[in-house]
Amino acid sequence: MDTKLKNIKYSTGAKTAAFIVVWLCVMCVFGSGMFLLYNHSIISSKSYYDTYKFKTEFNILLHNIVELKVKLKSEESIKSSGETEDVLKNNLQRYYDLEKQITNTVNFAYYIKNTQTGETITNVTKTDALALIQKQPSAVYYNQLTYEPDYPFGGDIKQLLTGTPYEVYAAVIEPLKQGDVFYDDFMTYSKTKTIATYVNVLLVTTIILMILAFIYLVVVTGRQEGGEITIPFVDRIYTDVYSVLVFIAALMSLAIARSISFHHDLVGLYVLALVFGIDVLIGLSYILSMIRQIKSKQVIKNTLIYIIFDLCFNGRAFKAWTLLLLLGYGALNGILFAMVRSGHFLLSLFAVFLLVAFNIAAIYFSAKSLLSLSQIMKAVKEISTGNIDYVLDKSEISVAFSGFAENIQSIQGGLKKAVAEAIKGERMKTDLIANVSHDLKTPLTSIINYVDLLKKEDLNSEKAKEYLSILEEKSARLKQLIEDLIEASKASSGNLAIEAEKVDLHELVMQACGEYEEKINKAELDVHINTADKNILISADGKHMWRIIENLLSNVVKYSLPHTRVYINIAKNDLYGLLIIKNIAASPLDIPPEQLTERFVRGDASRTTEGSGLGLSIAQSLTNIQGGRFKIEIDGDLFKVIIEIPLWSEK
Amino acid sequence: MEKLNVLVCDDDTAIVDALEIYLKYENYGVVKAYTGIQALKALSEHKIHLVLLDIMMPDLDGLSTTIKIREEFNIPIIILSAKSEDTDKITGLNFGADDYVTKPFNPLELMARVKSQMRRYTALGSLVSNSKILKTGSLELDPEAKELRVDGEIIKLTPTEYGIMLFLMKNPGHVFSTEQIYEHVWNEPSYSAENTVPVHIRRIREKIEINPKEPKYLKVVWGIGYKIEKY
Known part of the structure; x- marks a missing residue:
């Protein structure tokens, strides 16, 4: 019941009816008022x-x-x-x-x-x-x-x-x-008297009705069925513009009324009533609009003046601001120039002085603004190149750009926070892996020791010996895994010191092949080293480079088809020293190259062979942290790794 | 000869027990301790010739214990630790330890290190000094006898291997590239030296180093060359 009442209360029909009632009442009050005034003496x-x-x-x-x-x-x-x-x-x-x-x-x-x-x-x-x-x-x-x-x-x-x-x-x-002017006048008099009593009643009634309907309108306007405030389209018109328009309309109708009031005829009266009726309509909707604006608390905010000021001085669109400034600048210069040309000597002198002073001031302030802008641009450049701790001196920034500068600073703050958090997270991860590995190593030490001791005992059973050798192999594997895990986490988190030196790529490959000579022979592989240039010096950390090549050679030895050739090419381009290792895989490689460098992915899905699956991932990470590039290509059974490491340059 | 005593200190009893067995195989006397305080107490009660010390222990950690031991004793200290970072190793050695072995260790390698340290400690001062002998740490090369000794033990080398060692030992601490070594030792330009020198070097390492992957004397400087560490 309540809601139904409420719905009726806020319905558009009710509001329209009230509006019409108010309008009619105003017209009525005006009409009767006019009548009473006109017949005042009677x-x-x-x-x-x-x-x-x-x-x-x-x-x-x-x-x-x-x-x-x-x-x-x-x-x-x-x-x-x-x-x-x-x-x-x-x-x-x-x-x-x-x-x-x-x-x-x-x-x-x-x-x-x-x-x-x-x-x-x-x-x-x-x-x-x-x-x-x-x-x-x-x-x-x-x-x-x-x-x-x-x-x-x-x-x-x-x-x-x-x-x-x-x-x-x-x-x-x-x-x-009957028969003369007195009789006629008397009849008119009596009639008017009688009408006047009715008109009085009408006047009072319509005034009361008008006030009631108006109060109702004031209460319900702007509120929809349900009670929430909504703003109709007419209220989008800026308040001040609306006011001026209404004022102009009022002036126009006053002018019309004045021109008509000289003709005391019925047509004039009708036109006057029409104009007045339209005025009341405009006035009423204007008042209601203002009330809605007050209700939604935007009387001032909705003015054109406010919006212009807001645009200009809250730094939201400095373009508009600049435009206004330019207009002002041009206008003032024009006025001053006109004064210079006025012909009056003192005035001209004064104007010249003002013109010069004004232009110097304008140039000074625009230069200052541009300086602020260039400072902000410099800060943005610094931040974008990674110097997130760059301090933007706010005291040097002019008011026009202070909002902009603040925004840049808040972006910088957010960036700093994000970077700090990322570093913290990465460090926590590395620490976690290091700690877990440490806790794994202690029991593993005992396992390795006691397996070894057990081997020294007299074991009669052949099977016991076989089992023991499996234990030995697997514990060694576990040890390798843990070490690789630590290495991989350090390398991928960049938590690794790099001491870049002048490294001879050819020497490095020679050394590495020397280290792996025995294993290569054992795997029955034929290694061919092709050196385009014997003097390729790269900027790298020798230990990390050895680890990369070691991992790659270890893969070569493990996964190559016996009796095939392995090619190691050494070359360089403009920026990088190139190391390319090519071998023929023993079993088909069904994995996309990108996946091979993911951690724990191995060429053989069954994972029966030894290895942690971290080798390529470590090699890639180590290459990357030295500023190099790591690429794997698979063409059928041909497995190709291309490593690019920056060339050494004397600084 | 008096039995040499080794103090084994680790909070993990299984490790201590295993080490006891290994050390007893090698005819060492074993004193066991499980904390740093116990280790210091054992040192005051027994005559100890070498200490095997864990780092992460309750009450007094390995590094502090090392400092305390060094205040009184000059005996070899080998640190056993699960911490495998280079910085951890350097810290341990700087605190006065003689060697640093990471867990999980190879028992045979550890025993080799114990023996090496023990020989160096007991033989201290007994060696006849010969000015012609080239020496770094306990690695000695006698050009007259054409002998290479590690911890007093003679190492058998091929003539090429001896030539390489002689060339490197003459310039300890100096890094030589593969090419330089080849030209000096083979006495001819290295047109197709390929990996001859690296292969020889690896073989020498396997003979003289306890752990060839972490050499003490003959070190690889990756991408540059090889050198004999100067001690």
């Missing part, structure tokens, strides 16, 4: 006779009657007044007009009395005319001293009576009868 008056309109009509009529009856009197009196012909004609015309007007009124009653002669003039036919007039709420009395000051033209009437013995009583006789 609404605030106690009765029809209090209205300004009535008083004006009434007094104009009264004035005319007084003029007619007191001043002009009759055709004969005008003609006999002895005025010039023009005035006479004029007065006659006036007389006829007034006569006509008086006959048009039905509800108006007057009573004029000559206080000297007692003569009376009235349009009331009844005998008690004076009493009837005085009884009316609209009754007035004038003579040459008295007048109604809050009636328009009251003073004029008084002026007409000045110097005459007349006094005037006048009123509108109730009930009003």
